[in-house]
Amino acid sequence: MQPEGVLLIGQQAVNGGQAAIRAVNPATGEVLEPVYHGGSGSEVEQACRLAEAAFDSYRETSLEARAAFLEAIATEIEDLGDALIERAIMETGLPRARLEGERGRTCGQLRLFASVVRAGEWLDLRHDPALPDRTPLPRPDLRQRHIAVGPVAVFGASNFPLAFSVAGGDTASALAAGCPVVVKGHAAHLGTSEFVGRAIQRAVAKCGLPEGVFSLLFGAGNEIGEMLVSDPRVKAVGFTGSRRGGTALTAIAQTRAEPIPVYAEMSSINPVFLLPEALSVRGGAIAEGFVASLNMGAGQFCTNPGLVLGVKSGALEAFVATAGSAVEASAPQTMLTSAIHSAYEASVEALAKHPKVREIARGQAGDSACQCRAGLFAVDAEDFIADKSLQNEVFGSTSLVVECRDIDEMARVAERLEGQLTATLQMDDDDLATAKALLPVLERKAGRILANGWPTGVEVSHAMVHGGPYPATTDPRTTSVGSAAIRRFLRPVCYQNLPAGLLPEPLQDGNPLAVTRLVDGQREG
Amino acid sequence: MQPEGVLLIGQQAVNGGQAAIRAVNPATGEVLEPVYHGGSGSEVEQACRLAEAAFDSYRETSLEARAAFLEAIATEIEDLGDALIERAIMETGLPRARLEGERGRTCGQLRLFASVVRAGEWLDLRHDPALPDRTPLPRPDLRQRHIAVGPVAVFGASNFPLAFSVAGGDTASALAAGCPVVVKGHAAHLGTSEFVGRAIQRAVAKCGLPEGVFSLLFGAGNEIGEMLVSDPRVKAVGFTGSRRGGTALTAIAQTRAEPIPVYAEMSSINPVFLLPEALSVRGGAIAEGFVASLNMGAGQFCTNPGLVLGVKSGALEAFVATAGSAVEASAPQTMLTSAIHSAYEASVEALAKHPKVREIARGQAGDSACQCRAGLFAVDAEDFIADKSLQNEVFGSTSLVVECRDIDEMARVAERLEGQLTATLQMDDDDLATAKALLPVLERKAGRILANGWPTGVEVSHAMVHGGPYPATTDPRTTSVGSAAIRRFLRPVCYQNLPAGLLPEPLQDGNPLAVTRLVDGQREG
Structure with missing residues (x-):
């Protein structure tokens, strides 16, 4: 065939x-x-x-x-x-x-x-x-x-x-x-x-x-x-x-x-919030999980974790070091098209040249035209807030770590984010209060909120939301x-006093399709 | 006060x-x-x-x-x-x-x-x-x-x-x-x-x-x-x-x-379709009901019946005569503002001057500045189809009768209509086949379809639809x-693997609000 x-x-x-x-x-x-x-x-x-x-x-x-x-x-x-x-x-x-x-x-x-x-x-x-x-x-x-x-x-x-x-x-x-x-x-x-x-x-x-x-x-x-x-x-x-x-x-x-x-x-950069307790207890494991998610499908997912936020600390330094090593070890991957590859290269180049952005690590280079190198960069929260272009999606396996002075600054960064498909919390029990304070902001910014997972991998089910405020989506x-x-792809139509012979079948008396209905505001069936 | x-x-x-x-x-x-x-x-x-x-x-x-x-x-x-x-x-x-x-x-x-x-x-x-x-x-x-x-x-x-x-x-x-x-x-x-x-x-x-x-x-x-x-x-x-x-x-x-x-x-002109059997059996009563609906609130309703379609016949002539007499007898009514009154006068004037439109009747003139005269006009279906401006809403108690050669031409007019809030069928049992043939067109054009009633009077209930395709509404x-x-004013948010302490109350285990839910796609409660 x-x-x-x-x-x-x-x-x-x-x-x-x-x-x-x-x-x-x-x-x-x-x-x-x-x-x-x-x-x-x-x-x-x-x-x-x-x-x-x-x-x-x-x-x-x-x-x-x-x-x-x-x-x-x-x-x-x-x-x-x-x-x-x-x-x-x-x-x-x-x-x-x-x-x-x-x-x-x-x-x-x-x-x-x-x-x-x-x-x-x-x-x-x-x-x-x-x-x-x-x-x-x-x-x-x-x-x-x-x-x-x-x-x-x-x-x-x-x-x-x-x-x-x-x-x-x-x-x-x-x-x-x-x-x-x-x-x-x-x-x-x-x-x-x-x-x-x-x-x-x-x-x-x-x-x-x-x-x-x-x-x-x-x-x-x-x-x-x-x-x-x-x-x-x-x-x-x-x-x-x-x-x-x-x-x-x-x-x-x-x-x-x-x-x-x-x-x-x-477009979505899918912020991941590293809350302090989780970061200090299991920063290394989080870093490994993060880079695995980042590299999945050469980063060509709308849910790719393109932004990571943490509070400056030894634990964040350790996270960055571990993630950086994992990125350095990342094998090159073939991207979908040469146009996507070129766009990726240009976006990474723009990050690398940004005066406020530090390069943490680059992955291994490939030997064919469409192969990409993973990338990890870092920026101070105030510099991130000051330059909206740093929120542009880099379509591919590159991510930006935003280093915040404290939790309040992390919340301010969250408040400045554009609409997202997802927002992820890496959190432990002792982070609960922090997570609770962040949740209302994340609800306003994203269609899906995850705890202790990675945004890549979108379940096709009844409760899934793959959407979110602009520019993640237009609706x-x-x-x-x-x-x-x-x-x-649906719109409502109301039928007023239609004779039985003219009523569409689903609306006829006796509920012939036997589907759930709202009768006088009460759910039936 | x-x-x-x-x-x-x-x-x-x-x-x-x-x-x-x-x-x-x-x-x-x-x-x-x-x-x-x-x-x-x-x-x-x-x-x-x-x-x-x-x-x-x-x-x-x-x-x-x-x-x-x-x-x-x-x-x-x-x-x-x-x-x-x-x-x-x-x-x-x-x-x-x-x-x-x-x-x-x-x-x-x-x-x-x-x-x-x-x-x-x-x-x-x-x-x-x-x-x-x-x-x-x-x-x-x-x-x-x-x-x-x-x-x-x-x-x-x-x-x-x-x-x-x-x-x-x-x-x-x-x-x-x-x-x-x-x-x-x-x-x-x-x-x-x-x-x-x-x-x-x-x-x-x-x-x-x-x-x-x-x-x-x-x-x-x-x-x-x-x-x-x-x-x-x-x-x-x-x-x-x-x-x-x-x-x-x-x-x-x-x-x-x-x-x-x-x-x-x-904007909506709320077409009323006079089906032949209903028109011939009770055209006079329909004409009375129509003018009552037209005059309600000086015609200042978004659901005002601004368009009436019938097949040329003695019955249609009788309908037009009866409706015309009722319009002539219509007392002047005060409109909401002088701006609305002026716009109404201008719209009626445009109809009256239209080379293809015939004036059937005007209501009584008032003696104060904001009082309006009802109006009834008629036009041939092919002239109506040829000039889209005849679909412009006249906000006030004036309506246009579209005279069709036959039912097919009535269906063609329906197909050419812009989006509407409502569409009304005046029909008797013997009109059922005609109504059935029209229904799919009306469903595509309007948010509410009525039989043997009038579009004015919008019930506030669960099954009501006050909306419809553009330009009736923008959505x-x-x-x-x-x-x-x-x-x-709502949007969905998905929560993935959130710890119990972070989950919003309505989503917590045990359904604490006791509201209906879809669990694994099955409706519960």
């Missing part, structure tokens, strides 16, 4: 007519076959037209039919077998075990959303029965459900070629909500994207769904994505990537005749990982 | 130093005492500083304490007695019964949110217990709750001086969510606003809450509102008013260093009326 270099529009495979795009093996520099040609406005038009045509019918599929579709996608992805993994290794340089794990996560995510669809909580059914005898005015019969917002544009991310790409979290949650999806695949893993896109295409056909439920486009530059976000039939956007990319798409979405929400997950009211993500 | 012409900043009453603002009795033209002076940047600064200082403690008040606060506000408003109603009559020209009803609605709304706060569903508690033995990786303990987003700026609306103003729906839902509120009061009902603001101020003090939980500002122009939306401590905005005002505030909110959500409810994922509005 080989990818064929095509765009997928509904059930068709189409050759794009625009500029050539080729995947490159970042480990070897080898240019990979086949060549892809980017789509044009006509492919965007076709995909959006099909998505719109599919919308009213797809959003009214039964809970069971929609859940079965999500499960069918998972099965089709698994049926791609090793060809998918091998292609992904070639296109990303990521190790096999990581990609196999990521495939498991991707399929697990689709099956989680299948279970969420079946449970039907997402419908958020509400019924306020009529009160015909109420004075001074009777109350009408009012029923509410949530419906899908419309076709959704999803942008594949480079750093998770499966779990945040063609059939990743955004696609799974949008399809679960009842939205057709048009994916703009990432140019860094074209063949992987085509394989997964064909798996979805097959699932659409096998489940007898309208073909417009899914399309996959590619494009060399930003144009095709911009056309997609501008298309009036698209009603929401899911994006994971750079702050520049996310804000650019958001600006386009906001200046449309009908503005639409963009769920962009963009802190949601999550991009976990079952609550389905809400991003 | 007389209003004193002051701004309320926390527990202080402050004289603004800027341009004078005075309320005017629209029925008489009389300029009302006292004079108010608008606030400046320093009052905005003070109000926002207090709001931020209050935030962490207010958002952690117990369910009971917060509910009691909302109830205390209701009681304080009731305790204002007739002075409030008399002032509101003077400032708005609205009849006493309407204002007494609106007061009841406002207090009922506060008490509804008190019950919502107590029930605790809004916390959306989730718990995925640790799975230490899971392979290949253990699962950490993950718990989620929703917390308040931060201080909220609320803009009072002119057309509901109580229910959408200082202690209106936006304030009630934001306070319920745990957000301090800074209100920019509407210049049309300054004294009413001050009375209600003082009631809230007293409730804050009686409940022992930090003073920054509530402030009330006034300003002559747009500046004070713009400063408020620009303030980095404000994290969300609630607005009801014109499309121009809502989009201007949204643009400011989006260009902040940290963009924030604006919930603006802006169709929410409602501004009803208990679900609390969600607009």
Whole structure:
């Protein structure tokens, strides 16, 4: 099985007519076959037209039919077998075990959303029965459900070629909500994207769904994505990537005749607070855990611990020394693309040249073009506070230690931080009071707060929040990982005094879907 | 009891130093005492500083304490007695019964949110217990709750001086969510606003809450509102008013260093579909009901039926004739402000002069400056489709009948409509198939769909949706009326492996608040 270099529009495979795009093996520099040609406005038009045509019918599929579709996608992805993994290794340089794990996560995510669809909580059914005898005015019969917002544009991310790409979290949650999806695949893993896109295409056909439920486009530059976000039939956007990319798409979405929400997950430096007791009791172990988290996947995670805060002390010096040694011993790792590698090098260079920043350690240098050296730097808290650019994300395995005079200064630094995906406390029992004082600040700054763990590794479950205040995301009211993500693509509709024959099935008397409802404000079922 | 012409900043009453603002009795033209002076940047600064200082403690008040606060506000408003109603009559020209009803609605709304706060569903508690033995990786303990987003700026609306103003729906839902509120009061009902603001101020003090939980500002122009939306401590905005005002505030909110959500409810023409069987069987009664709804409150409702669609037929002609007679017989009504009256006159004039629009009837003319004449106009469907300006809201009691060749053309008009708060079907049993075919379009266009009723009159309950796609609102994922509005001011936070001593109370083992939770995806309690 080989990818064929095509765009997928509904059930068709189409050759794009625009500029050539080729995947490159970042480990070897080898240019990979086949060549892809980017789509044009006509492919965007076709995909959006099909998505719109599919919308009213797809959003009214039964809970069971929609859940079965999500499960069918998972099965089709698994049926791609090793060809998918091998292609992904070639296109990303990521190790096999990581990609196999990521495939498991991707399929697990689709099956989680299948279970969420079946449970039907997402419908958020509400019924306020009529009160015909109420004075001074009777109350009408009012029923509410949530419906899908419309076709959704999803942008594949480079750093998770499966779990945040063609059939990743955004696609799974949008399809679960009842939205057709048009994916703009990432140019860094074209063949992987085509394989997964064909798996979805097959699932659409096998489940007898309208073909417009899914399309996959590619494009060399930003144009095709911009056309997609501008298309009036698209009603929401899911994006994971750079702050520049996310804000650019958001600006386009906001200046449309009908503005639409963009769920962009963009940048986060994931501060780790080393509280004094934990630091003094087990600073060495924390340092080892920290560098392991920092190096995971060459640091190419949105939850990479890019900032560490501690109070100046012998214990902090020891932590820095141990972490520095571990960074020095860090083997070079292949980054996802040469563009990411260059950006990483430039960011590290900027840190190294910063007059207030000290270099603690650099990891081992590699011998191929896309290999990165880990890095550890340090800065005084007051210098960190004074220069906001030190909060810029360095995408890769480099972190900055912020040395604070005391706990109060650490709290002041926390208060100055931009929005984050995560904030981590390394704490022992005797740090509890300090942690309690910090918690309200961290709640205001981050979507997820961890104790004595590391932010890398994002569980796909019901209670997960992978989100946070700007610039971590463009919408802190949601999550991009976990079952609550389905809400991003829903909106409420109220039905007043509709005759039984016209009421949508989930709202009919007797609760035919047997899902939980709020009746007169009381939860039932 | 007389209003004193002051701004309320926390527990202080402050004289603004800027341009004078005075309320005017629209029925008489009389300029009302006292004079108010608008606030400046320093009052905005003070109000926002207090709001931020209050935030962490207010958002952690117990369910009971917060509910009691909302109830205390209701009681304080009731305790204002007739002075409030008399002032509101003077400032708005609205009849006493309407204002007494609106007061009841406002207090009922506060008490509804008190019950919502107590029930605790809004916390959306989730718990995925640790799975230490899971392979290949253990699962950490993950718990989620929703917390308040931060201080909220609320803009009072002119057309509901109580229910959408200082202690209106936006304030009630934001306070319920745990957000301090800074209100920019509407210049049309300054004294009413001050009375209600003082009631809230007293409730804050009686409940022992930090003073920054509530402030009330006034300003002559747009500046004070713009400063408020620009303030980095404000994290969300609630607005009801014109499309121009809502989009201007949204643009400011989006260009902040940290963009924030604006919930603006802006404009809607609330299409009413006269289906053929209903029209032929009871067109006369429908016409009477329609004009009654059109004239309610001088048409100054966001849910006013500004558009009526029917298929050309003798029945439609009869409907138009009956409705026309009722409009002709309509007594003049005092509008809220001379600005609203002028805008209404200009909008009606534009309709009357439109080459494709026919005037059916005008109501009786009044003899005072702010009195409006009802109006009924008609246009062919194809002309309506061809000119988007015919979809502009006419704020007041004027409506446009769109005459369609057949049901297909009616569906085409529906498909071309902008987003709406409501869509209404007048239908009988034999119209069911037609209604079913229209329903998916209406669901995509509107937040509430009614059968055989009128869109004016918005129930404050759990199943209500007062919202809809742009330009009805800037965020169709929410409602501004009803208990679900609390969600607009919340965001999820996940807590991973937090020690028991650090976990927020609602998330502690044993579910101490005894509220419903999702445990491993299963609903409990």
